[in-house]
Amino acid sequence: MSEYLVDIKNERLSFFTPAGEVKALNDVSIHLKEGEVLGIVGESGSGKSVTAYSLMGLTAHPGKLLGGSLYFNGHQIEQLSEKEMRKIRGNEISIIFQDPMTSLNPVYTIGNQIMEAILLHTEKTRAQAKDRAKELLELVGINEPEKRLKQYPHELSGGMRQRVMIAIALACEPKLLIADEPTTALDVTIQAQILELMMELKDKLGMAIIMITHDLGVVASMCERIAVMYAGKIVEYGTAEDIFYEPKHQYTKGLIRSIPRLDTKEHERLVPIEGTPVDMLNPPKGCPFAPRCEECMKICLREMPPVTNFGEVHYTQCWLNQKEERSANE
Amino acid sequence: MSENLVQVEHLRQYFPAGGFGKNKKYIQAVDDVSFTIERGETLGLVGESGCGKTTTGRTLLRLYEPTGGRFVYDGDVIFDVEKKQYVDMLPYRKKMQIVFQDPYASLDPRMTIGDIVGEAIDVHKMAANKKERYDIIIEMLKRVGLNSEHANRYPHEFSGGQRQRVGIARALAVRPEFIVCDEPISALDVSIQAQVINMFEDLQQEMGLTYLFIAHDLSAVKHISNRIGVMYLGRMVELADSYELITRPLHPYTKSLISAIPIADPKMAKESKRIVLEGDVPSPLNPPSGCRFRTRCPYADEKCAQECPQWRELEKGHFAACHHIDKCN
Ligand SMILES: Nc1ncnc2c1ncn2[C@@H]1O[C@H](COP(=O)(O)OP(=O)(O)OP(=O)(O)O)[C@@H](O)[C@H]1O
Ligand SMILES: Nc1ncnc2c1ncn2[C@@H]1O[C@H](COP(=O)(O)OP(=O)(O)O)[C@@H](O)[C@H]1O
Ligand code: SF4
Ligand code: SF4
Ligand SMILES: [Mg+2]
Ligand SMILES: [Mg+2]
Numbered sequence: 001m002s003e004y005l006v007d008i009k010n011e012r013l014s015f016f017t018p019a020g021e022v023k024a025l026n027d028v029s030i031h032l033k034e035g036e037v038l039g040i041v042g043e044s045g046s047g048k049s050v051t052a053y054s055l056m057g058l059t060a061h062p063g064k065l066l067g068g069s070l071y072f073n074g075h076q077i078e079q080l081s082e083k084e085m086r087k088i089r090g091n092e093i094s095i096i097f098q099d100p101m102t103s104l105n106p107v108y109t110i111g112n113q114i115m116e117a118i119l120l121h122t123e124k125t126r127a128q129a130k131d132r133a134k135e136l137l138e139l140v141g142i143n144e145p146e147k148r149l150k151q152y153p154h155e156l157s158g159g160m161r162q163r164v165m166i167a168i169a170l171a172c173e174p175k176l177l178i179a180d181e182p183t184t185a186l187d188v189t190i191q192a193q194i195l196e197l198m199m200e201l202k203d204k205l206g207m208a209i210i211m212i213t214h215d216l217g218v219v220a221s222m223c224e225r226i227a228v229m230y231a232g233k234i235v236e237y238g239t240a241e242d243i244f245y246e247p248k249h250q251y252t253k254g255l256i257r258s259i260p261r262l263d264t265k266e267h268e269r270l271v272p273i274e275g276t277p278v279d280m281l282n283p284p285k286g287c288p289f290a291p292r293c294e295e296c297m298k299i300c301l302r303e304m305p306p307v308t309n310f311g312e313v314h315y316t317q318c319w320l321n322q323k324e325e326r327s328a329n330e
Numbered sequence: 331m332s333e334n335l336v337q338v339e340h341l342r343q344y345f346p347a348g349g350f351g352k353n354k355k356y357i358q359a360v361d362d363v364s365f366t367i368e369r370g371e372t373l374g375l376v377g378e379s380g381c382g383k384t385t386t387g388r389t390l391l392r393l394y395e396p397t398g399g400r401f402v403y404d405g406d407v408i409f410d411v412e413k414k415q416y417v418d419m420l421p422y423r424k425k426m427q428i429v430f431q432d433p434y435a436s437l438d439p440r441m442t443i444g445d446i447v448g449e450a451i452d453v454h455k456m457a458a459n460k461k462e463r464y465d466i467i468i469e470m471l472k473r474v475g476l477n478s479e480h481a482n483r484y485p486h487e488f489s490g491g492q493r494q495r496v497g498i499a500r501a502l503a504v505r506p507e508f509i510v511c512d513e514p515i516s517a518l519d520v521s522i523q524a525q526v527i528n529m530f531e532d533l534q535q536e537m538g539l540t541y542l543f544i545a546h547d548l549s550a551v552k553h554i555s556n557r558i559g560v561m562y563l564g565r566m567v568e569l570a571d572s573y574e575l576i577t578r579p580l581h582p583y584t585k586s587l588i589s590a591i592p593i594a595d596p597k598m599a600k601e602s603k604r605i606v607l608e609g610d611v612p613s614p615l616n617p618p619s620g621c622r623f624r625t626r627c628p629y630a631d632e633k634c635a636q637e638c639p640q641w642r643e644l645e646k647g648h649f650a651a652c653h654h655i656d657k658c659n
Contacts, residue, residue, distance in 0.1 A: 192590040220596045255521060260527075
């Protein structure tokens with residue numbers, strides 16, 4: 001047993017592609033208590049989705065878990081068979097994706113799809129499932145549920161479809177909801193609606209959420225904990241305040257500097273992170289951020305930096321902090 | 331210097347959407363949109379998906395035949411639908427270019443980067459010989475932060491940000507004056523978006539370019555635009571200097587759009603009060619009568635359902651279309 005709902009320790013996962021091994025996750029550790037909201041940020045390809053999917057036992061071919069332990073709600077996920085995993089998915093843990101259109105089946109009605117999720121995971125009769133489906137639609141803020149149940153996905157707007165996806169995900173009141181870029185495909189005014197809904201539901205149902213996004217604005221307003229990923233590693237982890245007000249890793253600092261802000265004076269130039277994202281087939285030897293880091297030192301090119309802790313939660317992997325720690329101790 | 335390079339009046343673009351005769355239906359993608367862009371200026375165009383931003387840009391370049399309105403470019407009438415006046419576009423294609431949203435789909439995967447950039451040079455016979463052609467290609471690649479080695483490589487060998495640079499180099503190769511940038515940063519990672527925006531700014535300085543910069547992200551567009559126009563369901567609802575628009579929005583839709591942007595600061599995010607609009611954007615096939623925003627506007631009344639609000643200059647350079655500006659400010 002663990003004091004956490006989710007406790008991933010030292011996960012290593014690679015994709016063995018024809019072009020070579022892609023080390024998608026390189027020693028990733030994450031933990032999360034019941035009812036907490038964790039945000040995972042990072043650029044595309046940094047390993048956000050792979051981390052979350054592996055926790056659901058959904059690693060795509062040719063991916064392979066190479067090491068580490070994945071604990072969730074009393075289960076040791078890496079030891080479970082697909083059959084055992086299927087009982088957990090949709091029941092104790094659910095996921096919503098970026099594009100609700102690809103996860104909803106266009107040939108079935110909304111009602112059909114919500115009811116199927118309910119029937120699959122509970123002992124309810126069809127009539128009971130239908131009532132529950134209506135209840136769920138109301139829960140996610142959809143009016144006239146009776147009418148909506150008979151509609152097909154294409155008859156709904158993007159925001160409405162995402163609400164339906166949330167309804168399906170919540171069918172069994174999961175302990176953990178994974179949201180993979182749930183609002184990226186939506187417009188800002190609709191995004192605001194969906195984020196508000198998710199926070200309301202979290203309070204009502206007490207579930208934990210892992211929110212995957214590249215939008216720092218979304219994590220700032222929603223998440224208590226934030227993991228910053230770069231090239232298959234969590235380079236910094238902390239509370240929202242740690243990450244935004246006391247960032248320690250050079251990538252986190254750059255990311256926060258590069259956010260376009262609304263509250264700046266007239267014509268302020270943006271501060272980008274120079275360089276290009278890591279080629280995951282040929283990652284650099286030491287710190288993966290080294291080729292883009294302004295503070296890069298010789299040791300950064302040779303060796304991966306170890307963890308430096310700041311208090312209970314906040315940690316980073318960056319040589320600069322080791323140096324400071326050492327000189328502080330001397 | 332306040333010379334208008336681009337002058338758009340009452341632009342209209344309706345797409346047929348089935349039905350026959352009297353029952354023929356139209357998607358009112360752009361309806362009665364007017365604006366100007368000075369030489370060397372950047373006009374940002376924002377709004378939610380489907381509100382008509384891309385259609386506006388594409389209609390100006392005559393990638394679509396306009397349904398209505400007039401477009402004057404550098405003193406020349408490009409089209410005037412009322413007077414049935416249409417100019418031959420070929421000489422203007424060189425002056426007006428477009429950069430697309432999707433850096434993956436907009437480059438031919440079988441062509442080298444050099445040939446992608448070179449294609450436009452050939453079409454417009456910009457180079458007298460092979461050497462000159464090559465020199466222009468390399469110059470353009472350098473301008474966008476790539477180098478001569480890249481010329482012989484293929485699109486799949488590049489990251490999203492690099493591909494977007496190639497798309498920009500292709501647009502620049504014919505030495506345009508005016509570029510429609512259609513969401514050129516939307517598909518890119520945050521850290522790369524800032525690189526590309528800065529590059530657009532530098533190129534503008536170096537080459538004296540004029541931009542119509544389309545985006546759905548108001549915070550990014552603010553950094554490059556002198557002025558910003560906000561569209562909703564095919565209509566322009568507000569237009570002002572970008573700093574003014576963000577600090578003193580007058581139209582209820584602009585206000586809600588700004589307040590919906592998640593603030594990347596945990597304390598400020600907790601303190602701020604969001605206006606969360608109800609409902610969805612209605613269909614452009616059957617837009618609401620009167621003010622198109624009325625189905626979601628907290629201030630809507632009977633008049634809003636009956637009359638279409640006038641596009642007015644409320645303060646110098648600050649335009650908006652709303653019946654109740656006083657009530658909602
Ligand atoms: N070729 C076309 N034929 C029919 N309808 C079209 C066509 N192009 C655009 N539309 C419709 O016109 C409206 C405006 O589209 P437009 O592409 O300009 O929106 P946008 O603001 O650029 O949105 P997005 O941010 O999604 O690109 C939409 O309702 C769209 O579906
Ligand atoms: N099915 C797959 N086959 C090969 N490589 C993959 C596959 N899925 C993901 N990867 C690789 O794993 C890394 C992390 O991907 P992902 O977690 O999807 O990134 P993101 O942070 O955008 O969610 C990337 O380098 C990606 O290319
Ligand atoms: S370890 Fe070195 S290269 Fe990596 S972020 Fe820190 S200072 Fe930069
Ligand atoms: S005209 Fe009426 S409905 Fe339209 S924005 Fe103004 S108050 Fe709202
Ligand atoms: Mg992903
Ligand atoms: Mg568009």
